[in-house]
Amino acid sequence: MPRQLYELCGTDPARVFSPYCWRTRLALVHKGLAFETVPWRFTQTEAIAFAKSEKVPVLVDGERSVADSWAIAEYLEDTYPDAPSLFGGPGGRSMCRMIGNWAESVVQAGLVTMIVADIPAHLDPVDRDYFIASREKRFGKPLAEVTAGRETRVVEFRRALYPLRTTLKDFPFLGGDAPNYADHSVFGAFQWARCVSDFPLLEPSDAVHAWRERMLDAYGGAARATTASDAA
Amino acid sequence: MPRQLYELCGTDPARVFSPYCWRTRLALVHKGLAFETVPWRFTQTEAIAFAKSEKVPVLVDGERSVADSWAIAEYLEDTYPDAPSLFGGPGGRSMCRMIGNWAESVVQAGLVTMIVADIPAHLDPVDRDYFIASREKRFGKPLAEVTAGRETRVVEFRRALYPLRTTLKDFPFLGGDAPNYADHSVFGAFQWARCVSDFPLLEPSDAVHAWRERMLDAYGGAARATTASDAA
Structure with missing residues (x-):
């Protein structure tokens, strides 16, 4: 399964408009990690219940699911140490x-x-x-x-x-x-x-x-x- | 000549009370670089004229004099790269x-x-x-x-x-x-x-x-x- 990022979207699924989702999206791009976006709206709480979270971003990476933008940033840095550093070392x-x-x-x-x-x-x-x-x-x-x-x-x-x-x-x-x-x-x-x-x-x-x-x-x-x- | 740091002091020369002088003092300690303090007061402008500065901190390190706490931090990091990093790399x-x-x-x-x-x-x-x-x-x-x-x-x-x-x-x-x-x-x-x-x-x-x-x-x-x- 490809890497998936659940992101807050408007009616237009391309309109990602959570500041935290943008943090995560750019972190993935910075690391050079491909992902597909899963548009998520405020009222779709059941769609991310698997990650024990009521909010996006939620990242699904193979067997792992990670919620919260900071937790995702740390996960990406620790899991992909050879990709460009998110934190400047x-x-x-x-x-x-x-x-x-x-x-x-x-x-x-x-x-x-x-x-x-x-x-x-x-x-x-x-x-x-x-x-x-x-x-x-x-x-x-x-x-x-x-x-x-x-x-x-x-x-x-x-x-x-x-x-x-x-x-x-x-x-x-x-x-x-x-x-x-x-x-x-x-x-x-x-x-x-x-x-x-x-x-x-x-x-x-x-x-x-x-x-x-x-x-x-x-x-x-x-x-x-x-x-x-x-x-x- | 030992390394010298001109610092803003009160009547008591041990009372260093400029926020920028404290930045520099701790940077020197962090780098493990010995220095002697030169107490300086607001009205002693002529005493630091050699550094082309009207404010402290001023660092004298051998032939070099550096004014401004940020300039000093960069100078120390670049001049003493083997000492513990001030910037976390x-x-x-x-x-x-x-x-x-x-x-x-x-x-x-x-x-x-x-x-x-x-x-x-x-x-x-x-x-x-x-x-x-x-x-x-x-x-x-x-x-x-x-x-x-x-x-x-x-x-x-x-x-x-x-x-x-x-x-x-x-x-x-x-x-x-x-x-x-x-x-x-x-x-x-x-x-x-x-x-x-x-x-x-x-x-x-x-x-x-x-x-x-x-x-x-x-x-x-x-x-x-x-x-x-x-x-x-």
Whole structure:
């Protein structure tokens, strides 16, 4: 059986839009490991029950199934040590974890308040109802109110990218000369946004914008194919 | 001539209290490189003019002088490649830079608003006047007003440490099993605070608190000797 990756998709199965699924997809590409995607939607909990998980990504690799993007990254690094390192060598594993945690708590947490109301348009009715209900419960208000004022708030979001921006003045990627899992983790957030929203998150003059373009070009343009505006 | 490190000190020359000087001091200790400290105060600009710098740390290593903590870290890694790596190997250099930039913009920037008013008590009169005037100009208000409300604001500061705290649940150090320059960079901020202020920044139950204790014990307790309350 070919290697399989269960990924969160919209109505269009090519529209992968979970930041964590993008981390894993790029990790597989980085390792040069072929896989086939299994489109998964929010309400298909039974389809991944075999992996004892309620969330994607889930990787099925031969006899093994692994859930959780970080667990998958460690699994891939340890199982395929001769393929290009995800962590820049053994000393980089914990730093990749730190940067991934920063991506989650700063980049993703900031992004969601600017794009969440754009997501339902990409979902099937059954998923749309689930998504809106669960997210409105989480935020305690209608999604349109969550994203209200984003044109102003985006300035603060951009400011919070300072550590990334400053690093990218010295290095083309967080991994140095080439991307590694730290790049995958931060880029996953931007790619998630890009798949569901046209809202301009970055100014074209921003070093982060230039890095995002490099990430879109990396790995033969693996991430560039999916955008919000090419909806089927 | 022995290797020399110009470090920012208070009236007590043992009270090194620049976050960047602590980064460099621990980098030298990590590399196992002996050095003698040259106490430097804010107003002694002429003493480091030879290095074309107005700030410390400045390292003098034989014929070379290097200013700026990041430039020194790169210099040490490249000049002493057989000593323990500061960056966890070549792939970790840019990730160390990213985490150092996070330390600067989140940890140091958060800390300064809670401890800056505690600093003048550790300075000689001439430095004290310079320090108060320059910092009050930077903040646009008296230092006592900068730190006002810190008992409340510290909660927000602790929350911003989420990426660090979460990483430390998986790894004892940012460098993995042992500290590296990412740890030096973040710890430098806490050690700077610890040298000048007794204000309790971390709760004892916090994983960041436990890590700070491990860092104080690291390298034979190199950082533990200096505290705010043992003032001469």
